[in-house]
Amino acid sequence: MAMEEILALIARTAFYYVIVVLIFRLMGKREVGELSILDIVVYIMIAEMAVLTIDDLDMFFGYGLVPMAVLLVIQRLTAWISLKSPLFRQWFEGKPSIIISQGKIDEYEMKKNRFNFDDLLQQLRENGTQSIKDVSYAILEPSGNLSIIEKGDQEPIRQKIDGLVLPLIIDGRIQPDALKQLGKNEAWLLEQLQEQNYRSIENISFCSIDVNDEWYIDIKNER
Template sequence: MEQFITIILRTIFFYVLILIIFRLMGKREIGELSILDLVVFIMIGELAIVAIDNPKQSVTLTSVAMILLMIIQILMAKISLKSKRFRDLIDGKPTIIINRGKIDEDAMRKQRYNFDDLLTQLREKDIRSIADVEFAILESSGSLSVIEKMNNPNGEPKEGDITIPLIIDGAVEEENLQRINKTNFWLRQELKKLGYRDIRQISFCSYENGKFFVDILDEE
């Protein structure tokens, strides 16, 4: 009976503790969890299970380990906010699987992503045919973002475009520049025409349908 009560009390305690830890770690949807988030969540869950299942396991030591994991996750999240390179290392980069209606098989191979995966995720988004897709982007979370082809008023297909980030956190995205067949020099010259001379002061700059969107770092 005493062991039964102990298990109940430990279950309630760790339930509350995990709720507090996850709340402090920030709000993230399940589909948006990074590899780091998943590792931390799994480890915290395993620690709680072991402590509940084994009454001899120290509640204090288990709680300390769980709190330490929370601190590690928060510190990593702060580093990731400041470092694009670190974000790419931990979370990976989005991959364009379908670009302007054409499937990029090489990108699929690099992501170990097959046609069954593609068709399944398209069906989940109520897309009946690949021919209806202008862009399909495999996000770092594993979800697929789809942009369907647009039509002119006469019903004929019309080319669309997606937002191409060219600068993130003051750093130029050289890979995206190559994707649109532009150079670093071109980007700097175009931004100078718009009055932006210091790229390090730009938190985000994108290029879509021939137009720039620029957001200055910490601008109110």
């Protein structure tokens, strides 16, 4: 390989290293374990584009920038849609699954998520949990991580909330499934909010109730 080709290869490698880092920063700060399927696909495709452009010295220097920019736009667009549409977010990224609820293992949820007992025991060990009998709740997150709440970490729980936190309002929209799980309706929710001096649902960014019947309400753009 001639010296000119070596220098060109070094220049391309440095250039696309900077470009890939910038694109990943624009995509947002998320840990590897928190990446959605879409994020992983985009990351892989961008990396492949960079490698192909670096490897082929006959290819135009900036050839890989166009598909990289397109992938960045796709990722940002789907992230925006996911923020606005819970249904899209659930379909694209999945939703948490209750693997252990009130100390009882849900084998159906494990099979549905292709999550076996070896996986369960491994994540319990990684969490420092000595035995399944010590677990009150184990929730399989869309990222594949298992969130574990051991017995004694919480007060006696409400039977109607199948999980730790039940989101009632997301981005100004009432969550009908959550109300159904509670056995309540929109009129009850509005009454509860009015008692806490919240008059407009549209101004609420996030509203939830937890297993101890405690409310959390966040107002949009509140500082």
